[in-house]
């Protein structure tokens with residue numbers, strides 16, 4: 001969503017028309033931000049003037065719920081570094097945060113992260129717990145510029161804990177596949193739209209979908225000869241909307 005529908009807290013030009021044109025086709029909006037819930041995303045979009053049902057929003061915290069529920073038996077305890085939506089996601093998977101006996105370290109963005117938390121997670125990782133993270137994005141773009149992202153916390157844990165993280169968010173194909181399952185549509189009939197070559201385009205391609213790069217966010221120029229090659233490149237939301245209108249008739 002960020003860099004495609006809005007930037008920070010400002011809607012991008014053409015958002016209302018995009019939302020209207022795509023309302024009739026199956027769609028799901030993804031975010032790698034583990035500090036938001038589908039409800040808070042829907043509220044934000046409403047503030048920006050568009051109404052999107054919560055079922056059409058898939059956050060990385062919700063994807064974490066799916067991953068944990070598939071990998072761990074109910075009642076398993078995990079150590080969590082993250083904000084409220086990530087703690088909610090762990091509970092929704094039927095897991096607990098009860099001490100002792102943690103079976104894994106689950107990490108997302110925590111803007112109140114303390115040294116002691118890194119210390120506890122380091123001990124658990126060195127004792128053999130797996131590390132499961134919501135994203136590997138090193139920075140988060142905010143109105144005030146770039147700030148450390150989940151990837152920075154994951155990097156600290158990786159180094160201190162000598163652990164190889166499992167990522168449940170973009171660019172991992174499982175995140176896009178979870179969205180496609182929700183849509184009930186096979187990958188070859190899905191268009192993944194995003195502003196990041198590494199997170200959105202590479203991830204969408206790995207999941208088997210066609211991709212469209214938006215030059216309205218973190219990527220300012222069309223891709224070069226190396227790296228992921230999107231099927232389409234659009235400079236703005238109205239360009240994308242015009243293209244989609246042509247596809248849907």
Ligand SMILES: [Mg+2]
Nearest residue numbers: 001002003195
């Ligand atoms: Mg983005």
